[in-house]
Amino acid sequence: MAAQDIYDPAYVRDVFDRCSDKYITFSYVCSMGFTERWRKQCVAMLDLPDGPLSGYDLMAGTGEVWPHLLERFPNIDDIRAVDISSGMHKRALERLHAMRAHRISFIEDDVLASDLLPQSADFVISTFGLKTFNRTQHKKLAALAARVLKPGGSFAFIEASDPIGWFLRPLYLFHLKFVLPVVERILLRGAQDFSMIGAYSTNFGNAQGFAQDLAANGLQVEYRKFFFGCATGVCGRKPD
Template sequence: MKRFRRRYYDLFSHLYDKIIALHSQDKRALLRELLVEKTGLKPGGSLIDLCTGTGAVAITASKVAGKEGLVIGVDFSLGMLKKAHQKAKTIKATNLYFVLADVARLPFADKSFDAVTCSHAMYELDPLTREAALKEAYRVLKPGGCFAMMEHCEPKHPFIRLLYYIRLASMGSTENRTFARDERPFLARYFEDVKLEVTPTGGSKIIRGIKK
């Protein structure tokens, strides 16, 4: 199953940014800035972006972390990471790396990052992978570090809402639907001070928690 999904994302990588641009009219860029801001990342800080895709959140974070900081985007699709790498080259970031790995097993030491992000991806991971990814996010965060993820809100338009439900149903697990409705109980298994905020666009939500 994972091999199939990885292949799907390898193929999708060629269209991903174009489809997102059409769909969001650049609202997503602002949302990614907001997601990074919500982690409290400072210049010189370190962040891992899980399921980084074409690297948009990681690139945004690398600008905040600055020369002294470190940002790593992790994804299991080589196709997605190639696109991310091409984009990163255009901004000549010296603090940004992309690593091919499964988010269920992060190749990083315990307590080594200030922040972990994940944008529009946690809801579609299978439940075991998601649980492992949350556990890994907790493990690699320093005490006091922030995990922040962004997801779609349930669409208001009836037709889009129907498509959204079909997408959730196609994932084949009722737990994915439960997760998409309210992510807080899942994060609260690992993190404290878990908060959910709807973004100013109304279409997405940011859920975050702190490693005590």
């Protein structure tokens, strides 16, 4: 029997549909709050002008970045949230964003197969979605970001990463690979869906390869590390 492709869009959709109800709590508690801090830092990497703005939150999940995005840039009129999981979209509306619904629209789709319009966004942001793609898919995602950004548009991506070279890396990997599955098994009685987050993160490595993909598509790119490389990000702009 062939091994399951964990990067197949249908597989990714099913994983996040199943864990959507507890995703917000689990990710916050098991990251000791770092995911929330990193979302704010991702928003801080955006450089946006005054005036009405619209853009995409790719692999939007439960939309936890939206409060930070709208607080820093109150001139954003429209966030178009793209995610493959209907469960995550539903959870976003129910749990966090009923009061912001008039400023957020949803596109439930595999982002790499979506028909997003060229030069239709002032910004593109994504928090913790890169890990669910392999290197071939990263190249397609980089091309998509370059295509949908308007000239002068800004982008920011952040992802949990493998902190190679950090002296506490073994402890960090132990937390991802062993502690998370145990917490899920004992407290959540899940189907080990959350343990996939650890597998995706360690497979991902860091965002350096994705930075190169973005640059290859003509974008100005800066690579950044957060908390000793436990998260890495890329930011920049599309030249005018």
